[in-house]
Amino acid sequence: MNGKERILARLRGESTDSLPLMPITMMYAGDLIGQPYRAYATDYRVLAEGQLRTAERFDFDYVSAISDPAREASDLGAAVEWFDNQPPAIIESRALIADKATLDTLALPDPESPGRMQDRVQAVRLLAERAGTDKIVQGWVEGPCAMASDLRGLNTLMFDLSDDPAFVEALFDYAVRMEVNFAKAQVAMGATLIGVGDAAASLVGPRLYNQYVQPFEKRLISEIQALGVLVELHICGNTRRIVKGMGETGADIIDLDFLTPLSEARAAMTPHQVLLGNIDPVRALRDGTPESVEAALAECYAQAGPAYIVGAGCEIPRGTPQRM
Amino acid sequence: MPDLQKLYDAVLNGDQKTSVAITREALDAGTDPMVLITNYMVPAMDEVGRLFECEDYFVPELLLSARAMKGSLELIRPLLAARGDEPVGRVVIGTVKGDLHDIGKNLVGSMLEGGGFEVIDLGADVSAERFIEAVQTKNANIVCLSALLTVTMPSMRTTIEAMKAAGVRDKVKIMVGGAPVTSQFAEEIGADGYSDNASSAVALARRLRAEATA
Numbered sequence: 338m339n340g341k342e343r344i345l346a347r348l349r350g351e352s353t354d355s356l357p358l359m360p361i362t363m364m365y366a367g368d369l370i371g372q373p374y375r376a377y378a379t380d381y382r383v384l385a386e387g388q389l390r391t392a393e394r395f396d397f398d399y400v401s402a403i404s405d406p407a408r409e410a411s412d413l414g415a416a417v418e419w420f421d422n423q424p425p426a427i428i429e430s431r432a433l434i435a436d437k438a439t440l441d442t443l444a445l446p447d448p449e450s451p452g453r454m455q456d457r458v459q460a461v462r463l464l465a466e467r468a469g470t471d472k473i474v475q476g477w478v479e480g481p482c483a484m485a486s487d488l489r490g491l492n493t494l495m496f497d498l499s500d501d502p503a504f505v506e507a508l509f510d511y512a513v514r515m516e517v518n519f520a521k522a523q524v525a526m527g528a529t530l531i532g533v534g535d536a537a538a539s540l541v542g543p544r545l546y547n548q549y550v551q552p553f554e555k556r557l558i559s560e561i562q563a564l565g566v567l568v569e570l571h572i573c574g575n576t577r578r579i580v581k582g583m584g585e586t587g588a589d590i591i592d593l594d595f596l597t598p599l600s601e602a603r604a605a606m607t608p609h610q611v612l613l614g615n616i617d618p619v620r621a622l623r624d625g626t627p628e629s630v631e632a633a634l635a636e637c638y639a640q641a642g643p644a645y646i647v648g649a650g651c652e653i654p655r656g657t658p659q660r661m
Numbered sequence: 662m663p664d665l666q667k668l669y670d671a672v673l674n675g676d677q678k679t680s681v682a683i684t685r686e687a688l689d690a691g692t693d694p695m696v697l698i699t700n701y702m703v704p705a706m707d708e709v710g711r712l713f714e715c716e717d718y719f720v721p722e723l724l725l726s727a728r729a730m731k732g733s734l735e736l737i738r739p740l741l742a743a744r745g746d747e748p749v750g751r752v753v754i755g756t757v758k759g760d761l762h763d764i765g766k767n768l769v770g771s772m773l774e775g776g777g778f779e780v781i782d783l784g785a786d787v788s789a790e791r792f793i794e795a796v797q798t799k800n801a802n803i804v805c806l807s808a809l810l811t812v813t814m815p816s817m818r819t820t821i822e823a824m825k826a827a828g829v830r831d832k833v834k835i836m837v838g839g840a841p842v843t844s845q846f847a848e849e850i851g852a853d854g855y856s857d858n859a860s861s862a863v864a865l866a867r868r869l870r871a872e873a874t875a
């Protein structure tokens with residue numbers, strides 16, 4: 338079985354020759370090819386090279402165009418801070434939608450015209466060209482809550498949820514429309530799976546998550562699935578209180594951080610729901626040993642059952658030692 | 662004279678309008694501003710911290726409570742300053758260089774304010790030089806450093822080293838925190854204290870102040 342067959346078999350509930358491997362690598366992949374992260378995030382050829390070499394080195398079953406949450410916001414004109422060897426970050430004190438009225442004036446960005454979104458679309462194209470027959474090629478978009486916080490500022494968004502929920506819904510709606518377009522462009526270039534990252538959703542608690550966030554995640558996921566591809570939902574942080582709702586979004590893969598025990602996710606979902614995760618990236622991997630990694634993996638598998646794909650809680654940390 | 666229990670409830674429920682209105686009424690009626698803080702606002706923020714720890718409250722609720730408390734504090738602070746009341750301590754807080762995560766730092770800052778400290782918030786992505794300058798110009802006695810990324814944790818060490826080089830390290834107690842930080846790391850880099858959540862950060866700050874003034 339090649340990587341693509343292995344992951345697809347797992348998603349169909351069929352048996353596989355070994356556990357599918359889909360750990361997120363970003364800074365790790367840049368380091369592996371000796372490139373500063375700034376180059377990784379701005380030049381699709383560097384990203385593709387990093388992904389292909391990392392996947393080859395560790396026999397991963399997929400490659401991914403994930404890099405940082407600022408691509409869409411950059412193209413919309415948000416203020417972004419660049420670092421030489423760290424992901425770029427959106428400057429919250431100069432948030433693009435600091436004034437709510439700005440939302441009505443924003444057009445949807447075109448992922449095909451020059452910019453950081455197009456760079457990701459190109460990364461997907463190159464990855465599909467070079468590895469698409471053997472491996473799953475993953476595109477990436479931001480979830481509604483993450484995108485809203487990128488544009489409005491996370492602190493402000495937290496207040497909006499109670500001060501002006503109608504505005505929040507309008508903002509989530511905008512985010513969903515933008516991300517469906519972005520996903521479409523990546524699917525056209527050969528993405529077979531789209532990852533949706535919605536980190537900020539882990540902060541809002543179950544009431545606000547179920548009422549406002551989850552319905553938009555669900556809509557985003559089903560609209561991407563309608564393009565004929567698979568969807569993975571990744572929410573970092575502690576999602577114990579919202580994990581049931583995550584399962585109800587309909588995502589093909591639910592990717593969990595280490596703070597949410599897979600046993601709890603399994604209990605909240607069907608036995609067929611594919612779970613991905615959730616080895617502690619720092620303690621078990623970066624600071625771990627081959628033995629601790631094996632033990633952590635065995636524990637994940639024991640908790641998740643067969644509908645399981647190997648990954649860490651979030652990206653494999655920079656500086657994780659290579660021992661094979 | 663307003664029912665001051667409503668001040669407690671307003672802070673607990675994150676209702677800024679009510680907390681400000683009651684505070685104003687109480688002050689107009691001649692209530693000692695310190696009583697409002699110590700008997701109503703601090704206990705309310707303590708309860709908010711407790712609810713957050715047991716996952717009844719989440720970040721939005723915490724921020725709303727902090728906003729309600731700050732609204733009241735804005736009315737109270739000038740009165741305290743006018744009568745020469747000193748805060749429990751002066752805290753300079755910020756997220757270290759390269760790190761833009763500020764939610765946890767904001768919560769710690771708010772809880773400290775709720776606990777009677779004066780808080781000078783330098784924001785996120787703060788260089789060692791800016792911490793040093795704030796310590797020098799604001800007469801601070803506690804510095805709080807926050808980091809959420811393993812790649813920015815070393816900035817905590819370099820900030821402390823720079824404070825030593827600038828000769829201000831011994832003027833202050835240094836507290837560190839943020840999800841990846843551990844008490845072991847805090848000790849390694851020569852910080853005076855670590856806490857993994859906002860409410861115990863207040864207890865820690867009080868203890869460090871007591872040690873310093875003992």
Ligand code: B12
Binds near residue numbers: 404405650805807858
């Ligand atoms: C929200 C968030 C963001 C937002 C931040 C917005 C903002 N205004 O803060 C955005 C989208 C901008 C963001 C960006 C990034 N993020 Co981020 N983010 C998070 C997330 C989801 C929540 C963090 C949070 O606010 N927690 C809630 C608060 C209340 O908790 P806390 O900060 O730990 O604070 C508590 C205690 O630690 C303590 N405390 C905090 N500070 C202090 C200080 C003192 C003195 C004391 C005593 C106590 C104390 O008290 C607080 C209250 O109880 C976490 C995942 C998670 N859920 O943990 C990832 C996470 C922190 N991010 C991560 C990463 C990798 C990034 C990016 C690099 C992503 C990327 N690839 O582009 C960028 C980096 C940007 C930068 N240069 O800083 C990783 C860090 C991994 C690591 N260990 O290094 C995490 C853990 C996600 C993950 N699982 O991988 N992120």
